Amino acid sequence: MGNMKQCKDLKIVAVEHPNDGYVLLKLTDTEPLPAVRAGQFVEIKVDNSPQTFLRRPISVNFVDEDCNELWLLIQIVGEGTRQLSRLQVGDMLNVLFPLGNGFMQGVAGERVLLVGGGVGIAPLLEYAKQLKQVGATPYLLLGGRSANNLLQLDLFSKYGEVYVTTEDGSMGEQGFVTNHSILETYNSQLSTLNSQLFQRISCCGPKPMMMAVARWAKQHQVRCEVSLENLMACGLGACLCCVEKTVKGNVCVCKEGPVFDINELTWQI
Amino acid sequence: MADIRTNIAGLQMVNPVMTASGTFGYGLEFADLVDLSQIGGIIMKGTTLNPREGNDYPRMAETASGMLNCVGLQNKGVDYFCEHIYPKVKEIPSNMIVNVSGSSPDDYAACAARINELDAIPAIELNISCPNVKQGGMAFGVTTEGASQVVKAVRKVYDKTLIVKLSPNVTSIADIARSVEDAGADAVSLINTLMGMSIDIERRKPRLSINTGGLSGPAVKPVAVRCVWQVAKAVQIPVIGLGGIMSAEDAIEFFMVGASAIEIGTGNFIDPAISVKVAQGISNWLDCHHLESLHDIIGII
Numbered sequence: 001m002g003n004m005k006q007c008k009d010l011k012i013v014a015v016e017h018p019n020d021g022y023v024l025l026k027l028t029d030t031e032p033l034p035a036v037r038a039g040q041f042v043e044i045k046v047d048n049s050p051q052t053f054l055r056r057p058i059s060v061n062f063v064d065e066d067c068n069e070l071w072l073l074i075q076i077v078g079e080g081t082r083q084l085s086r087l088q089v090g091d092m093l094n095v096l097f098p099l100g101n102g103f104m105q106g107v108a109g110e111r112v113l114l115v116g117g118g119v120g121i122a123p124l125l126e127y128a129k130q131l132k133q134v135g136a137t138p139y140l141l142l143g144g145r146s147a148n149n150l151l152q153l154d155l156f157s158k159y160g161e162v163y164v165t166t167e168d169g170s171m172g173e174q175g176f177v178t179n180h181s182i183l184e185t186y187n188s189q190l191s192t193l194n195s196q197l198f199q200r201i202s203c204c205g206p207k208p209m210m211m212a213v214a215r216w217a218k219q220h221q222v223r224c225e226v227s228l229e230n231l232m233a234c235g236l237g238a239c240l241c242c243v244e245k246t247v248k249g250n251v252c253v254c255k256e257g258p259v260f261d262i263n264e265l266t267w268q269i
Numbered sequence: 270m271a272d273i274r275t276n277i278a279g280l281q282m283v284n285p286v287m288t289a290s291g292t293f294g295y296g297l298e299f300a301d302l303v304d305l306s307q308i309g310g311i312i313m314k315g316t317t318l319n320p321r322e323g324n325d326y327p328r329m330a331e332t333a334s335g336m337l338n339c340v341g342l343q344n345k346g347v348d349y350f351c352e353h354i355y356p357k358v359k360e361i362p363s364n365m366i367v368n369v370s371g372s373s374p375d376d377y378a379a380c381a382a383r384i385n386e387l388d389a390i391p392a393i394e395l396n397i398s399c400p401n402v403k404q405g406g407m408a409f410g411v412t413t414e415g416a417s418q419v420v421k422a423v424r425k426v427y428d429k430t431l432i433v434k435l436s437p438n439v440t441s442i443a444d445i446a447r448s449v450e451d452a453g454a455d456a457v458s459l460i461n462t463l464m465g466m467s468i469d470i471e472r473r474k475p476r477l478s479i480n481t482g483g484l485s486g487p488a489v490k491p492v493a494v495r496c497v498w499q500v501a502k503a504v505q506i507p508v509i510g511l512g513g514i515m516s517a518e519d520a521i522e523f524f525m526v527g528a529s530a531i532e533i534g535t536g537n538f539i540d541p542a543i544s545v546k547v548a549q550g551i552s553n554w555l556d557c558h559h560l561e562s563l564h565d566i567i568g569i570i
Contacts, residue, residue, distance in 0.1 A: 011306070233336060238299070
């Protein structure tokens with residue numbers, strides 16, 4: 001982790017509203033943005049929001065190196081994120097970043113299944129890009145309640161094959177990600193490693209969905225990492241609020257995570 | 270430029286701004302983000318004789334202008350601190366102070382005795398006010414007898430600057446302050462968090478794993494200012510004020526009611542460089558009011 005953490009005002013260069021539930025903020029700086037590992041996150045200060053006090057941790061959706069832009073795809077869930085959705089082009093946003101450890105570094109030739117649920121899809125776009133850059137092959141399995149929750153599919157498809165599930169059947173296969181046919185037909189007993197579609201899984205989404213994916217991975221003996229989103233305050237490993245129980249005891253998700261190998265966790269799966 | 274150098278019971282500080290225990294890690298976590306040499310003192314995470322896992326998640330709930338926490342003194346124990354953390358923090362060019370907690374007077378004393386051996390730790394802050402542990406912690410800080418007992422036990426084995434952190438969850442904080450002064454404390458710091466509770470009405474459950482937690486942030490500042498005012502009138506030893514400070518103006522309120530220094534806690538989560546900004550702001554405020562020294566405003570109310 002060579003890059004120093006920074007806390008600075010970044011300028012908003014684009015505000016996009018893919019639909020009522022989300023806002024995509026594109027930020028830039030006068031200096032080159034620091035390198036960000038996929039899966040790292042930022043903590044943003046929410047101004048003009050008397051009902052909220054703490055910074056909001058948001059995963060990095062995408063880094064556009066050519067335009068020196070950092071993208072944050074934010075689901076509007078409460079007062080803080082509602083305020084963020086009202087920001088305009090030209091506004092400044094105070095950002096503490098890059099925080100935490102990202103997903104595993106990709107290796108040329110490996111095939112990785114990225115499983116995303118809901119807004120947990122967001123950091124997988126940057127990861128798919130970084131995997132492709134190093135010569136790995138990402139496959140995207142993205143799930144949502146309905147088609148409205150599945151954003152940026154055109155961008156994802158630039159980096160790998162995209163498989164989709166929706167709970168209401170409005171797009172892709174109906175059901176949860178773990179019901180998708182690419183998992184249903186996967187059989188670790190019959191396939192050799194080379195004939196398998198993917199060799200490991202990286203997952204980000206709601207906890208029940210990640211637990212289901214982790215359970216599937218464990219049953220099929222596939223390496224799996226998950227990105228947690230425990231409630232946090234400082235984002236720096238100082239307040240010890242966001243802890244997750246691991247085989248090494250309670251550790252800060254913000255500093256030791258947010259990405260953990262499922263074997264490090266104590267989930268009952 | 271106004272003189273804001275400060276001396277708290279022998280502790281020389283470049284300015285009167287310290288960072289509060291549990292909000293600034295061991296300083297190292299913030300090294301990328303703030304010049305640690307410009308902080309008067311860094312009070313490190315609460316340390317106990319034996320390792321503690323702390324309470325279960327969830328440990329934090331955001332509230333109006335503040336937050337509740339029930340971390341419960343998670344730390345790896347004083348031996349781990351001495352062997353693994355001290356070597357890293359001893360070079361930090363600030364006053365590196367250990368916050369010491371325990372579940373019995375003997376625990377506190379044993380932990381303090383270990384810290385006493387560390388040359389680069391000029392002071393300890395004795396935590397007799399943590400609301401989030403079942404045994405010890407605040408139990409000692411809510412009676413004059415309990416507070417006195419712990420401070421006496423530690424004073425016997427600790428010969429550097431001894432700061433005692435007081436709880437606001439008491440009937441008379443001035444009485445507690447007097448008892449720790451009589452027991453040998455060199456300074457008091459206040460306030461620790463106020464015990465609070467928050468409910469998730471949809472889940473019909475408390476938001477925190479152990480139901481209650483400590484409230485901090487701007488929400489508690491008026492209570493803290495009142496407590497500092499009462500304590501500063503009651504004791505002769507220096508008073509360190511804390512509770513919801515987010516700006517130099519907030520800090521100046523504390524000085525005016527008698528604090529000789531201040532700590533910033535929850536504010537570090539909002540702005541990692543807040544301590545240095547507040548220190549600069551204090552200096553600027555004094556300059557604007559044509560005052561040469563911080564001492565010109567301490568205890569004027």
